[in-house]
Amino acid sequence: MGVELATERPGFYEMADIDVSDSELVYHVRDALKSVSQGDSDRYNQLIAVMHYTGRLAPDEVAMLVTSLKALSGSISYIDIIHHESLLSSIFGMSMWNYGPDVMDALVELIISLAASNGKFVDSCLDMLVRNFMPPKSYLDLLGHPRGLARKHEVLDRVHSALSHIADLVPLAPMRLTPIILQRMPHMFDKEALIVIYVESMLLLESSALGELVGSTMLMALVDRLIDLDVEISWDDIIHEDSGKGIFDMELEDVDDIIDHAEIDGFEHPRGTAGSQILGTNAVADKLDSLMVLICEHLKSCADGERLTKVFETLLQSFWVTVLNAYKSKFSQFVMFYACSLDPEHCGERFAVFLADIFVCRTHPALTRMSAVAYLASYLSRGKFLPLSLIASTLKRLVDWCLEYCHVQNGEEKTINLEAHRVFYSGCQAIMYVLCFRMRSMMDSHRLKSQLLHMPLEPIFCHQLDPLKVCLPSIVEEFLRQAKAAHLFTVSETFLFNNLLESDLSKAFGGMERLDMFFPFDPCLLKKCDRFIRPSFVYWSMVKTTYDDGEDCSSEEDINEYFDGNGKSYMESGITRSLDEHDLDLDEFEYQLNKMSITPRNSLKNGLIFKLENPFRMPARIRPSTSPESL
Amino acid sequence: MEGLNVADANLAVYIHPSKAGKVSQAILRQLSTLLFKYIEVFDGVVLAYDVTFRDKNAKVLPGINSYFGVKLKAKMLLFSPKPDMLLEGKVVKLGKEALHVIVLGFSSACIAEEDIREEFHYRIKHGEEVFASTSHRRHVIKVGSMITFSVKSFDEEILHISGSLIPENTGSTKWLHKHVEEGSIVERSIKKQKQKDDRSKMQEHCTGILDNAGLSLNAEDQPKKTKSQRII
Numbered sequence: 001m002g003v004e005l006a007t008e009r010p011g012f013y014e015m016a017d018i019d020v021s022d023s024e025l026v027y028h029v030r031d032a033l034k035s036v037s038q039g040d041s042d043r044y045n046q047l048i049a050v051m052h053y054t055g056r057l058a059p060d061e062v063a064m065l066v067t068s069l070k071a072l073s074g075s076i077s078y079i080d081i082i083h084h085e086s087l088l089s090s091i092f093g094m095s096m097w098n099y100g101p102d103v104m105d106a107l108v109e110l111i112i113s114l115a116a117s118n119g120k121f122v123d124s125c126l127d128m129l130v131r132n133f134m135p136p137k138s139y140l141d142l143l144g145h146p147r148g149l150a151r152k153h154e155v156l157d158r159v160h161s162a163l164s165h166i167a168d169l170v171p172l173a174p175m176r177l178t179p180i181i182l183q184r185m186p187h188m189f190d191k192e193a194l195i196v197i198y199v200e201s202m203l204l205l206e207s208s209a210l211g212e213l214v215g216s217t218m219l220m221a222l223v224d225r226l227i228d229l230d231v232e233i234s235w236d237d238i239i240h241e242d243s244g245k246g247i248f249d250m251e252l253e254d255v256d257d258i259i260d261h262a263e264i265d266g267f268e269h270p271r272g273t274a275g276s277q278i279l280g281t282n283a284v285a286d287k288l289d290s291l292m293v294l295i296c297e298h299l300k301s302c303a304d305g306e307r308l309t310k311v312f313e314t315l316l317q318s319f320w321v322t323v324l325n326a327y328k329s330k331f332s333q334f335v336m337f338y339a340c341s342l343d344p345e346h347c348g349e350r351f352a353v354f355l356a357d358i359f360v361c362r363t364h365p366a367l368t369r370m371s372a373v374a375y376l377a378s379y380l381s382r383g384k385f386l387p388l389s390l391i392a393s394t395l396k397r398l399v400d401w402c403l404e405y406c407h408v409q410n411g412e413e414k415t416i417n418l419e420a421h422r423v424f425y426s427g428c429q430a431i432m433y434v435l436c437f438r439m440r441s442m443m444d445s446h447r448l449k450s451q452l453l454h455m456p457l458e459p460i461f462c463h464q465l466d467p468l469k470v471c472l473p474s475i476v477e478e479f480l481r482q483a484k485a486a487h488l489f490t491v492s493e494t495f496l497f498n499n500l501l502e503s504d505l506s507k508a509f510g511g512m513e514r515l516d517m518f519f520p521f522d523p524c525l526l527k528k529c530d531r532f533i534r535p536s537f538v539y540w541s542m543v544k545t546t547y548d549d550g551e552d553c554s555s556e557e558d559i560n561e562y563f564d565g566n567g568k569s570y571m572e573s574g575i576t577r578s579l580d581e582h583d584l585d586l587d588e589f590e591y592q593l594n595k596m597s598i599t600p601r602n603s604l605k606n607g608l609i610f611k612l613e614n615p616f617r618m619p620a621r622i623r624p625s626t627s628p629e630s631l
Numbered sequence: 632m633e634g635l636n637v638a639d640a641n642l643a644v645y646i647h648p649s650k651a652g653k654v655s656q657a658i659l660r661q662l663s664t665l666l667f668k669y670i671e672v673f674d675g676v677v678l679a680y681d682v683t684f685r686d687k688n689a690k691v692l693p694g695i696n697s698y699f700g701v702k703l704k705a706k707m708l709l710f711s712p713k714p715d716m717l718l719e720g721k722v723v724k725l726g727k728e729a730l731h732v733i734v735l736g737f738s739s740a741c742i743a744e745e746d747i748r749e750e751f752h753y754r755i756k757h758g759e760e761v762f763a764s765t766s767h768r769r770h771v772i773k774v775g776s777m778i779t780f781s782v783k784s785f786d787e788e789i790l791h792i793s794g795s796l797i798p799e800n801t802g803s804t805k806w807l808h809k810h811v812e813e814g815s816i817v818e819r820s821i822k823k824q825k826q827k828d829d830r831s832k833m834q835e836h837c838t839g840i841l842d843n844a845g846l847s848l849n850a851e852d853q854p855k856k857t858k859s860q861r862i863i
Contacts, residue, residue, distance in 0.1 A: 026728075074728050077743035116724065116731050117741045119791030169724055169731050170739040172667065172790055 025067055026074035033078040044087065047072075051090040054098065062103060069106035076117045088121075092128040096155045097135040104154065108162045116169040125166065126177050130184050132159050133201040140193045152197070160204055167210055174213040181205075181214070182221055188228050192287045199225075199291055203298045207305070216314040222295060223318040226332040229288040233330055285526060288331060292529040296338050300532075303342040312339055312347045316354060324358075324371055327513060333375065334524050334533055337383070341536035344385040352376065352386070352394050359427065360401050370426040370515045373398070377430035378521035381437035384536045391438055392448050395431060399455050402427050406463045418508040421465055425509040428460060428467035429516065432479040439482050440544045458489045472506045472516050478545075485547035632719045634712040634782075638673060640705045641685070645698040658682065658701060667737055669787040675709030676790060678735070710735065712782045712792060719804055720794075725760045725774050727753045732778060732794065740792035742780055747796045770806045777804040 032043035050068045053061050072079070072091075081088065091111075096104045115125035132155060135143065142148035167173045181202065186195045199222065206215040302308045319336055323329050340348040358364055358372035376398075380391050405424050418425070435442075442448040461468050468476050483489060510516025524533050642662075650657035665677045685702040692698045712718055720734035730742040751762040751772065764770035772778055780794040780801045796802065 076728060077745065113726075113729070116739065117729060117743070118793075119739075119786035119789030122789050122791075169733075170789070170791070171733060171737045172739070175667075176789070 022070070022074075025071040029068070029071040030075045030078045033075060033080075033084060036083050037080070044084070048087050048090050051087070051094065057099070057103075062100065065099075066102050066106045069103070069110050073106070073110045073113045076113050079114070081118075081120050088124070092124050094128075095136055096132050096158065097139050097151060101154055104158050108158050112162055112165050112169070115166045115173070119170075122166075122170055122173060123176055123180070126163070126173065126180050127184070129159050129162055129166075130177070130180050133184075133198050134186070134194055135197070137191075137194075140191060143193060143197070156201060156204070160201070160208060163205070164209055167213075174210055177210075178214050178217050181218070185221065185225070188225065188232070188284075188287070192283070192290060195287060196290050196294065199294055203294060206298070206311075207301065207307075215311075216317075219311065219314045220318045220322075222291070223315070223322050223332065223335070226288060226291060226295075226335065227322050227326050227329060229284055229291070230330050230332045231326065232284045233288070235328070235330075289526040289528045292331065292335060292526060293532070295335050296529055296532040299335070299339050299342060308339065308343050309346055312343070312350065315339055316350065320354075320358075324375070325368060328518055329520065331524055331526050331529075333520050334526075334529065337379070337521060337536075338529075338532050340379075340383065341385045341533075344383075344387070348383065348386055349390055352379065352390060355379065356394050356397050359423075360397065366423050367511075367513065367515070369423050371518070373423075373426050373430045374515060374518040375520050377433040378519045380434045382521040382538045384538050388438070388441060388445060388448055391434065392442060392451055395434060396451070396455065398427055398431050399457065399460065402431065402460045403456050406460055406465065409463075409465060416465060418470060418505060419511070422509040422511065422515075424465065425467055425470050425506075426515060429471040429475060431457075431460075432471065432475050433519075436475065436478045436482060436545075437538065437540075437543050439486055439488075440546045440548070443486050443546060453488070457483075461489075470505045470509055482546040485545070632779075633716040634710055634718055635678075636675075636709055636711070638675075638707050638709055640673065640707055642682075642703045642705050643700045644703060645692065645700045646689075648697055648699070651699070654701065658703065662705070667790070669790065673707060673709055673711075675711030676738075677707055678710055679708040681706045710738070712785045714782050714784065716782045717779055717798075717800065718782060718792070718794070719777055719779050722772060722774050722776050722778060725762065725772070727760075730762070730772070730778075730796075732780065734792060738790045738792055740780070740794045742794040742796055746783065746794065748801075751796065751802075764802070767806070767810070770803055770810075772803050778802060779804045779807060 028043075029047065032047055035041070036044045047068060050064055053065055057065070079088070091107075091114075094107060096107060099107070111125045111128060114121045135152070135155075139148065139151075143152060163173075163177070167177075184198075185202075186198050188195070202218045202222065205211060206218045211218075299308065299311070302311045315336060319333070323333055323336075326332075336351060340351050355372045355376040359369050359376065361369075364372075376394070380386060380394060402424060405427075409421075439452075442452050468480070506516045507514065510518075523537065523539065524530050644658050644661050646654060646657045646661070659682075662680055662682065665680075667676060667678070669676050682703045682705045685704050689699040689701045692700065718734055718740070720732035720738075720740055722730060723733050724731035728744045730747065732740040732742065734740055747762065750764050750766055752765055754761055754763045756763065756771075759773055762772040778796070778801070780796050781798050783793040783795050785792050800807065
């Protein structure tokens with residue numbers, strides 16, 4: 001007879017019968033499978049043992065594995081789901097990452113044949129392929145090296161083509177595939193490399209032929225995951241209870257202040273110090289960052305492939321369902337921003353119209369409408385790619401709505417119930433916010449200037465409901481300043497802002513969620529995906545205001561020029577702009593970002609002193625997410 | 632092709648109050664969740680439906696969520712293959728051990744080697760894998776041909792059919808239509824008429840109902856086309 005193999009592993013075929021033909025092998029395997037039901041499992045167990053070859057395989061072991069797999073492909077109809085359960089679980093447990101291309105090909109062929117031959121195997125086959133989206137945990141570190149990358153391409157190419165073949169043979173397979181993919185998605189606390197490689201495959205599926213069927217589910221699941229991660233990043237790391245800060249302010253705290261703050265508040269962290277808590281959050285932020293980069297790259301390729309409009313509809317739907325109502329989403333919405341920047345004509349406009357529609361529609365809950373208009377205001381202000389005509393027409397819609405609202409209110413109310421009119425106030429604030437950013441550009445355009453001058457802003461702002469008193473003071477202040485410089489309306493001094501304690505009022509309409517202080521498209525603090533956003537983003541420092549007649553001038557000049565009668569100084573804005581001129585040191589920038597705070601920078605001490613001296617400056621209670629405003 | 636029939640059904644669809652403003656849309660949406668699924672009550676896979684309202688009034692269910700039940704009459708197009716029925720499908724994969732076929736663009740069928748009669752031998756002709764008949768030279772089955780096969784079993788969950796080419800009246804559909812025996816001419820013409828009837832019925836019900844489904848029974852139907860309109 002043949003010679004026993006001189007290895008530890010029992011050979012399935014006798015080495016002497018080396019030139020046995022393919023069909024004989026197939027019969028051999030068929031016999032092995034058939035004999036199980038008759039009680040003889042020897043050859044069957046040997047077959048299973050071959051499936052379990054692990055580690056570095058010698059060439060003959062590889063050959064054994066390949067021939068066994070091929071023989072199994074030829075004996076599909078003999079494989080019984082009950083009798084051959086252990087063989088099947090061995091096959092489905094194999095990870096393609098552990099083998100070379102020959103074995104991979106044979107394995108994939110077997111999986112495809114199994115799926116096509118019997119409906120009962122389809123789910124397990126799909127599951128096996130989806131599990132192969134990710135390498136074994138031990139392999140994760142190798143991914144950084146060229147050898148690991150090469151293996152990754154080998155595996156993923158085959159996995160995706162296998163999925164597509166199965167879909168060709170079993171038309172309903174994509175329907176079964178979707179829940180499997182969603183179920184196997186790594187948990188958000190899993191390793192970043194694992195999450196990233198899985199999401200890569202999800203996006204690959206979206207752009208493949210199967211994308212038509214499973215693509216939208218993939219995208220929506222991804223946005224859900226983004227929000228999950230987003231929510232884990234605590235606002236405490238970003239905002240600080242601080243006095244004397246407003247939205248258009250450039251003064252930023254010291255980094256040390258933040259740490260001190262944390263300690264003062266007595267943060268008890270399971271992980272230890274305040275420093276490590278920030279680090280812990282950083283891991284989540286990094287994951288979010290990486291995922292957003294992947295999605296942005298994918299959107300770019302969709303745009304290049306002229307698929308963006310269709311993908312955008314899914315994104316919009318997902319935004320509407322998940323992001324819009326998530327409590328103050330921090331960065332996930334930038335995916336929408338980037339998509340709009342890729343196609344301002346269609347997507348950009350669509351987004352603006354979509355948000356405006358939600359705001360004016362009475363059947364939506366108030367919080368949704370307020371959230372929508374906050375998004376709209378921030379979007380119209382920050383989107384460099386947005387045509388002024390669109391901004392103007394959307395503003396007009398808001399203004400018309402507010403005016404209509406005013407006309408409907410005719411009661412002589414002694415005390416105004418702020419909460420009842422919160423949608424109105426948020427609309428007014430939105431109008432003011434957008435005009436703070438865009439007034440100058442609109443005034444510079446002849447046509448839009450006349451449009452703006454004809455907008456019925458006075459009746460709205462001078463109405464009994466008094467939005468100027470209620471809305472966020474810093475916005476009102478900036479708006480009035482610019483309006484005055486632009487001679488937007490004929491207001492007497494009495495209507496100029498002279499509040500002291502009004503931030504309470506804005507909180508009243510903003511509600512517990514503080515939607516009065518929600519500016520979703522404030523600069524993105526995530527390092528990696530920022531490069532996608534930056535080119536299309538309007539920073540406050542880039543904005544020319546209506547009272548800014550001079551070019552870049554020094555702070556003293558500014559201080560002297562813009563002093564109004566009230567004694568309120570425009571010094572803040574002067575300092576604002578002078579700060580802008582500082583080139584923010586990139587390294588320090590990164591360092592600050594790492595601390596997950598608003599990229600603070602050692603502020604000019606002057607600024608702080610000014611604060612104390614100026615009694616008119618309204619301290620905002622909670623600082624909204626502001627930005628490293630300068631470029 | 633057997634296995635297709637039109638059934639009349641009396642249905643009641645329960646709709647959430649939030650959809651009270653757009654009842655038709657809600658009903659169609661609810662019914663569309665039945666598509667391409669095997670429904671035990673109907674004993675078949677629902678391919679298409681046509682609804683008419685039975686009653687203008689709907690009964691509101693008591694309870695916290697006051698769903699209301701709309702009564703409908705529906706004509707359903709059902710696909711329910713039973714053993715020994717003859718079905719037609721397009722060959723998508725051909726191998727020595729098995730033949731893979733797709734029926735009506737959504738149902739996958741597999742014919743194993745042992746279920747292919749002795750007459751057919753696996754050959755490689757002109758670089759292409761085929762099953763060629765030994766008794767009739769022109770009777771050839773290859774990838775892309777429409778074949779008629781008989782049903783062995785039907786997996787209701789994944790809608791997978793296990794088929795057989797053993798009976799004499801199975802094989803390439805084109806060839807079978809051309810080369811009929813004397814005795815079976817009448818039988819064939821009856822079958823053809825039935826097919827024509829089924830087809831026209833289906834076309835009636837298909838058009839305008841499933842705007843995107845476009846289930847077409849043309850022999851040249853590509854699986855890809857209908858696949859893209861599948862509802863998931």
